[in-house]
Amino acid sequence: MKSWIDRQRNIIDYTLSSLLRRKRKNAALYIVYTLVVFLLASVIFFTHSLKKEGALVLKEAPEMVVQRIVAGRHELIPVSYLDKIKNIPGVSAATGRLWGYYYDPISGANYTLMVSEDSPLSSGRIEIGEGVSRARLAFEGDTLEFRTYDGSIIELEVSGLISAESALVSSDLILMTEDDFRRLFGISEELATDLVLRVGNPRELSVIALKIAELLPDTRQILRDEILRTYDAVFDWRGGLLLVILSGGLLAFIIFAWDKASGLSAEERREIGILKAVGWETSDVIQAKFWEGLVVSLSAFSTGILLGYAHVFFTAAKLFEPVLKGWAVLYPHFKLTPFVDGSQLASLFFLSVVPYTVATIIPSWRAAIVDPDTVMR
Amino acid sequence: MIELKDARKTFNAGKPDEFMAIRGINLSIEANKATVLKGPSGSGKTTLLSLIGCMARPTSGRIWVLGKEITSLPERFLTEIRRKTFGFIFQQLNLIRGITTLENVMLPAYPLGGAYSSIKKRALLLLDLLDIAPKANSRVERLSGGEAQRVTIARALMNDPAVIIADEATAHLDTELTLEFLEILGKLKDDGKTLLLASHDPLVYESKVVDRVVNLRDGNIAEKGE
Amino acid sequence: MFVHAFFRQRAETDKLRANIEIVRVNGITDLCLFTEASYTRHLTQTDLHTPFQDGPFSLEHFPSGALVRPPQGLKRMNEKLD
Numbered sequence A: 001m002k003s004w005i006d007r008q009r010n011i012i013d014y015t016l017s018s019l020l021r022r023k024r025k026n027a028a029l030y031i032v033y034t035l036v037v038f039l040l041a042s043v044i045f046f047t048h049s050l051k052k053e054g055a056l057v058l059k060e061a062p063e064m065v066v067q068r069i070v071a072g073r074h075e076l077i078p079v080s081y082l083d084k085i086k087n088i089p090g091v092s093a094a095t096g097r098l099w100g101y102y103y104d105p106i107s108g109a110n111y112t113l114m115v116s117e118d119s120p121l122s123s124g125r126i127e128i129g130e131g132v133s134r135a136r137l138a139f140e141g142d143t144l145e146f147r148t149y150d151g152s153i154i155e156l157e158v159s160g161l162i163s164a165e166s167a168l169v170s171s172d173l174i175l176m177t178e179d180d181f182r183r184l185f186g187i188s189e190e191l192a193t194d195l196v197l198r199v200g201n202p203r204e205l206s207v208i209a210l211k212i213a214e215l216l217p218d219t220r221q222i223l224r225d226e227i228l229r230t231y232d233a234v235f236d237w238r239g240g241l242l243l244v245i246l247s248g249g250l251l252a253f254i255i256f257a258w259d260k261a262s263g264l265s266a267e268e269r270r271e272i273g274i275l276k277a278v279g280w281e282t283s284d285v286i287q288a289k290f291w292e293g294l295v296v297s298l299s300a301f302s303t304g305i306l307l308g309y310a311h312v313f314f315t316a317a318k319l320f321e322p323v324l325k326g327w328a329v330l331y332p333h334f335k336l337t338p339f340v341d342g343s344q345l346a347s348l349f350f351l352s353v354v355p356y357t358v359a360t361i362i363p364s365w366r367a368a369i370v371d372p373d374t375v376m377r
Numbered sequence B: 001m002i003e004l005k006d007a008r009k010t011f012n013a014g015k016p017d018e019f020m021a022i023r024g025i026n027l028s029i030e031a032n033k034a035t036v037l038k039g040p041s042g043s044g045k046t047t048l049l050s051l052i053g054c055m056a057r058p059t060s061g062r063i064w065v066l067g068k069e070i071t072s073l074p075e076r077f078l079t080e081i082r083r084k085t086f087g088f089i090f091q092q093l094n095l096i097r098g099i100t101t102l103e104n105v106m107l108p109a110y111p112l113g114g115a116y117s118s119i120k121k122r123a124l125l126l127l128d129l130l131d132i133a134p135k136a137n138s139r140v141e142r143l144s145g146g147e148a149q150r151v152t153i154a155r156a157l158m159n160d161p162a163v164i165i166a167d168e169a170t171a172h173l174d175t176e177l178t179l180e181f182l183e184i185l186g187k188l189k190d191d192g193k194t195l196l197l198a199s200h201d202p203l204v205y206e207s208k209v210v211d212r213v214v215n216l217r218d219g220n221i222a223e224k225g226e
Numbered sequence C: 001m002f003v004h005a006f007f008r009q010r011a012e013t014d015k016l017r018a019n020i021e022i023v024r025v026n027g028i029t030d031l032c033l034f035t036e037a038s039y040t041r042h043l044t045q046t047d048l049h050t051p052f053q054d055g056p057f058s059l060e061h062f063p064s065g066a067l068v069r070p071p072q073g074l075k076r077m078n079e080k081l082d
Helices: A002-021 A023-060 A081-086 A130-136 A164-170 A178-185 A202-215 A224-232 A240-261 A266-278 A282-314 A318-325 A342-368 A372-376 B045-052 B075-085 B101-112 B116-129 B145-157 B175-190 C002-011 C013-026 C074-081
Strands: A064-070 A073-075 A091-097 A099-104 A109-115 A125-128 A143-147 A153-161 A173-176 A194-199 A219-223 B002-011 B019-029 B034-038 B060-065 B086-089 B163-167 B194-198 B212-217 B220-225
Touching (some): A002 B101, A002 B116, A023 A164, A023 A224, A023 A282, A023 A342, A023 C013, A064 A081, A064 A202, A081 A091, A081 A194, A099 A178, A109 A130, A109 A178, A130 A164, A153 A178, A173 A178, A194 A202, A202 A219, A219 A224, A266 A282, A266 A342, A266 B101, A282 C002, B002 B045, B019 B045, B019 B220, B034 B045, B045 B060, B045 B163, B075 B086, B075 B101, B086 B145, B101 B116, B101 B145, B116 B145, B145 B163, B145 B175, B163 B175, B175 B194, C002 C013
Parallel strands (some): A109 A173, B034 B194, B034 B212, B086 B163, B163 B194
Antiparallel strands (some): A064 A073, A064 A194, A064 A219, A091 A194, A099 A109, A125 A173, B002 B019, B212 B220
8 A cells, every 4th residue: 555655656746747847838728727717616606605695685575576567567556455465364464665766867877766664764864775875975964866757856865874785685775765755756655666565374475476366467476485586596507698608618628628638749759658668557657647637637626716716705706797787887896705505616626627637648548558669769 | 587489579460561570589698698689770689679678579489587488478567577677778868858867767666666765865876876976956958978878877777677678779879988888887797787788889799798799680690609 | 715615604694684684674675786777676576578678579788688587487477467
C-alpha cells in the first residue's frame, strides 16, 4: 500500500512539473475551464438561492386572491362581492386590497403602490422601499409629488423607509393610506383592486375557490400554492435566456474537451515514448495523464465555484444585473442568503471534471501502447 | 548471462513491406564483459538490442536473460525485468526537454515506488559520480553535448541495472568525448556491469575496453571475431 | 465555502423572519425582481392577456419576459370562464 502511494506521489510529481512545462497552453485551458464553471456556477447559485428565499418569504402571502376579469383583463372588483364571500363556510377573513402601479416620469421608474391593512401610517404620509429611495434620493422627512388621475398634484411625506433587507419583496413599494390611494387614482369606495381571503383550514382552499368561481363567475382565484409554484419555476432551465446560457456553456465545454481528446502534439508523443523506453509501463503513463487531467479540472472547477459563489453572494450577481434589469429603471439591491444546492453542484462536477479527465486520457492511451523500441530508432 | 536461440524478428508480417530484421540469430553474451555489435546500418543491430533489452518480442525463437526466459512473458513482467536489469543509452539522447537534469535522471525510478527523497539522493549521487553534479538543476537544453551524454549515462544507472545497453551512443560525439565515454564504460565494467554496445565507430569497437566484437550483416551474424 | 454558507444562513434567519412578517402584513404576493412591466412585476397576479398587449403574435419586448415562464394555473382558471 505504501509503495502504491509512493508511486502515485512520484507520478504526480512528474505530472506537476509536466504541467508547468507547458505553462501557456495549460494556463489557457485552466482559464477557459474556470470561466465556464464560473458562469454555470453563478447561474446555479443565483437561481437556487433566489428560489429558496422566495419560497421561504412568500409562505405568508395571502392564501387566496380573488381577481375580477373583464374581457380577459384584470379589472377593479366591487367591494360588495365580499358579502357573498364572507358567507362561505371556512372563510375566516376577507377584505379588499388596494394596489397599483405608478409611473414616475422624473426617474422613469415604475413603483408599486399598496395599501396595508394594519398600517401605522396617517393620511399624507408614506413608507417607501429602498429602490424608490434610491431612484428619487428620498429619505425620511422628504416629500414626494404624485400626479393624480385628474391631473392635480398631491404631496406625500416620507415617514420612513421599508427595511432595506426586505428589498427582494419591497424595493419598489410605496405604502400609503387608503384615503390617499383612492384620492390618487380616483377609485371610488365601492371598488378595490382585488380581494384577499384568509381561510381557517388550508385543505378547504380549493373547495372554497370552486365555490367562489360559482358564485362570482367573473372572477379568478389565485391560491398561495400557485404563487409558490410560480416562483419555484421562475428561473427554470426551460426559460428562454437560461436555456441559452446553459447550452452555450455546455457547448463551449464540449468543444473544449473534443479539442483535447483529438490528439497529442508531437512533443507529447515523444515524451511518452521516452518514458516508456526508460521503463514506465503503459499504466504508469496513463496514470500520469490522468493526474494531469484531474489536476487541471479540479483546480479550475474549485476556482470557478468559489468565484461564482463570491460573485453571487458578495456582489449580488453584479454581472447578471444588466440581463435581469432589462428595461427597468429600478432594480433591487438585495443581498441573497447563501442557499447552496449540493446536488446541482455535484452534477456540474460530474459533467465537467469527468469528461475532461477522460478526454485527456484517450489520446494518451493510444500513444502509450506503442512498443518502446520505436524510441530507439 | 544473455542467450538467444534462433531468434527472428519480422516487421509488418504479411504486408507488402514485410521486412525480416533478424534472421535466426544464436548468441551468448557473457557477464561482466563489454560486447560490441558491429555492422552497417540495416544489419539489425538496433533490433537485436531491443530484443535483448526486453523492449520488443521476437517473432520466433527464444531468449533468456539472467537464466530466465523472456520470450513470451506478459508485458507487465517484461517491463519489470527491463526496469530492473537494463539501463539504456540511446543514440538520440532522448532527454525530456523543459525539466531539469535531476528530474530527467530520476524518471526511471518513479514507477518503482520508493520515497521521493531517496530517489533524489541516488540521482544526485550518480550525477556526482559522473562529474556533472553542478548541473543538477539546469534545464537539459542548456547542457553541452558531452554533459548531456553523461546525463543519459546517469539515467541508465538509476535503477542499478546489471546490463547497460548503448545503441550508437557515440554517433554524435567527437573523438575526445568518445574516449571519455569509453573511459566511463570501463569504470562501469570494473563495477561489475555487463556492457552491450552497438556501434560502427572504429574508436569503439577497437577500444581496449571492448572484450568481444560480433559482426552483423543482414540480420545474421557474419563471423565471430575477438 | 460550505462553511460560510452555513453560518450566513444561520445569521440571516432574523432577516428572513422580518421579511416574512412584511409579506404577511402587507399581503405581498410577488418578488420585486422585474419592475419593467406589470406582468413581470406581479408574475402571479397577471392575467393571460396583458403580456400580449399589442396582439397575440407580438414578440416579447421586455427582456425579463424571456427569463420567466407564465405562472401556474393561469390558463386553467381562464378556461373556466369560457
